[in-house]
Amino acid sequence: MSFQPKTESNSEMETNTEDEKKADSDEAKLSQLGYKQELKRHLTMLENFAFSFSIISVLTGITTTYNTGLRYGGPVSVTLGWLLVSFFNGCVALSMAEICSAYPTAGGLYYWSAKLSGRRWAPLASWITGWFNIVGQWAGITSIDFSLAQMLQVIILLSTGGANGGGYLASKYAVLGCYAAILIIHGAINSISVKWVSFLCQLGAVWNVIGVFLLTILIPSVATEKASPKFVFAHFNPENDAGIHNKFYIFVLGLLTSQYTMGGYDASVHMTEETKNADINGPKGIINSVAISTVAGYMYLISITFTVRNIPYLLRSDNDAGGYAIAEVFYLVFKNRYGSGVGGIICLGFIAVAVFFCGIGAVASNSRMTYAFSRDGAMPFSSLWCKVNKEEVPANAVWLALAISFCMATTSLGSLVAFQAMVSIATIGLYIAYALPILCRLVLGRQSFVSGPFSLGHWSVLCGWVAVIWVAVITVLFSLPVAYPIEKNTLNYTPIAVGGVFFFVFASWVLSARHWFKGPISNIQE
Numbered sequence: 263m264s265f266q267p268k269t270e271s272n273s274e275m276e277t278n279t280e281d282e283k284k285a286d287s288d289e290a291k292l293s294q295l296g297y298k299q300e301l302k303r304h305l306t307m308l309e310n311f312a313f314s315f316s317i318i319s320v321l322t323g324i325t326t327t328y329n330t331g332l333r334y335g336g337p338v339s340v341t342l343g344w345l346l347v348s349f350f351n352g353c354v355a356l357s358m359a360e361i362c363s364a365y366p367t368a369g370g371l372y373y374w375s376a377k378l379s380g381r382r383w384a385p386l387a388s389w390i391t392g393w394f395n396i397v398g399q400w401a402g403i404t405s406i407d408f409s410l411a412q413m414l415q416v417i418i419l420l421s422t423g424g425a426n427g428g429g430y431l432a433s434k435y436a437v438l439g440c441y442a443a444i445l446i447i448h449g450a451i452n453s454i455s456v457k458w459v460s461f462l463c464q465l466g467a468v469w470n471v472i473g474v475f476l477l478t479i480l481i482p483s484v485a486t487e488k489a490s491p492k493f494v495f496a497h498f499n500p501e502n503d504a505g506i507h508n509k510f511y512i513f514v515l516g517l518l519t520s521q522y523t524m525g526g527y528d529a530s531v532h533m534t535e536e537t538k539n540a541d542i543n544g545p546k547g548i549i550n551s552v553a554i555s556t557v558a559g560y561m562y563l564i565s566i567t568f569t570v571r572n573i574p575y576l577l578r579s580d581n582d583a584g585g586y587a588i589a590e591v592f593y594l595v596f597k598n599r600y601g602s603g604v605g606g607i608i609c610l611g612f613i614a615v616a617v618f619f620c621g622i623g624a625v626a627s628n629s630r631m632t633y634a635f636s637r638d639g640a641m642p643f644s645s646l647w648c649k650v651n652k653e654e655v656p657a658n659a660v661w662l663a664l665a666i667s668f669c670m671a672t673t674s675l676g677s678l679v680a681f682q683a684m685v686s687i688a689t690i691g692l693y694i695a696y697a698l699p700i701l702c703r704l705v706l707g708r709q710s711f712v713s714g715p716f717s718l719g720h721w722s723v724l725c726g727w728v729a730v731i732w733v734a735v736i737t738v739l740f741s742l743p744v745a746y747p748i749e750k751n752t753l754n755y756t757p758i759a760v761g762g763v764f765f766f767v768f769a770s771w772v773l774s775a776r777h778w779f780k781g782p783i784s785n786i787q788e
Contacts, residue, residue: 288540295367296784297637301536301630302456302654307543309460310534313627314527314551316466317402319620320559321473321613323523326409328566329587331519333577334506334744336499337489337567339516344563347520348556350732354693355527355552356718357700357726359545362531363714366540369634369782370531371395374699376781378707386771388781391698392635393767395528398692399628402526403663404670405688406624407448410617411441416586417614420593420607424582431584434675441671444621445664452625453657456536459626466619473616474558477609478565484605485569485595494567503577505746514739521736522689523559527551528696529627532634545716569595625663632659638783640775686756690737691763697733700726 289299331340361374372392379387415432422429432440452459482488498509506512530547534540537547569591570576576587582603583589592606633656636647651657703711704726718725741760745752771779 305537310537310547311550312464312467313529313623316463317526317529317623318555321616322620325588327519331516334516335513338498343517344520351524353725354729357729359548363541363545363716366534366544368535368630375702378702384781395695400666401688403624403667406621407444411437413614416589425584448625449664452660455653463623474562478561482568486598532627532630541714628663629659693733697730701730
């Protein structure tokens, strides 16, 4: 008997060689775009997709905003509205994917605006896009994690007997404290290796898929009474407590449920410097996350809406769930069948876990955006936020995002109306950042743009204009008053919040940034 030295098989050697070639190609591409490789590049297409899919998180978005859809239009607003919004969001996603394929960098949107707007307009376009993107992401973290804190409060309320049974109703300070704890946990997780963060985002993606299929089947099966298909797909409820009676007006306000949910897929862009074969897998992450979320979200919406019976009661603040519509639906479905709402509380807990995973991905995406923006010197104390720790993670950027998000949430202590205006930037502000590079591509960079491996071909221009017009429309629609008569407690502060961001961006540009900010800066030494 003889022992031969262990050697790699031909197939293993070929695989290793192929991986090395891809790594070299990714690094060379990034070098051509002006940056050196500083972050670990080991995310696959599936892992890149998981970041966006876990942030879109249909369980998170639909559950936390279902009240809006029911209040403004009811079933038609949530079912037909979902299909309408998904179509237009698909155009936005496809246009972003095409540009991502050409410029796969962590900076993403603001880098694209600079490259597509020409030398004269590059600094200004980059400045506006970058700040809307980063502020929109900060607001997104705020809305996600604060929604989780509120959901946990509802779970505790129902578990202790409900609002009508003497259940524990947490104070706004307790909710804020819970929110702070969630932020700290998310910060700790995002300060370790991206491998673990990626694993948790993949787990979050799987959790969302399982949750959608489980709840889609379970809730209607347990319900003792179900709505008719005519009610689910054709019933329009013009009655609301907001004093609005115009049907078209009511319908467009109800679209916020769908529009808010279908956001955050720029995460695939911001993770491209850590993704293998980024010019192909980055666009795939964007498109697949939106496509799968569209199908999964529609299934979830339909199944829940089939169990809706009394819309006014679900929206009343004195029901067992304190006016949290989906929580009340879950609770009543199990209570009517088994005499106890424990099953509904467990379902709500399952969704809370999905929201937790969603927050992890949102923080990861924002930290990469902050890292890239600071790398180009666009933020105060940029040298601090673009540092990476021993795990090659921009930990300082992580904690900056959480500190600002906490400050945003403190507005809830004064008025929930003011807080809603703050987090509305998560929808409108983020989509403005999505649309700006697409607009630059159509108006200023149409002749100079060279597509990457993924291209829309002759559909590119049409798809781009549909995307830009849609963002312009929702910016106006979601800035309209949501209740009449207009008072300080019913005023829609969204245009004030978004206008505040505009004022900050342009004022800082005119007074300071125009003298020193030149857009993306190469960090490769000649």
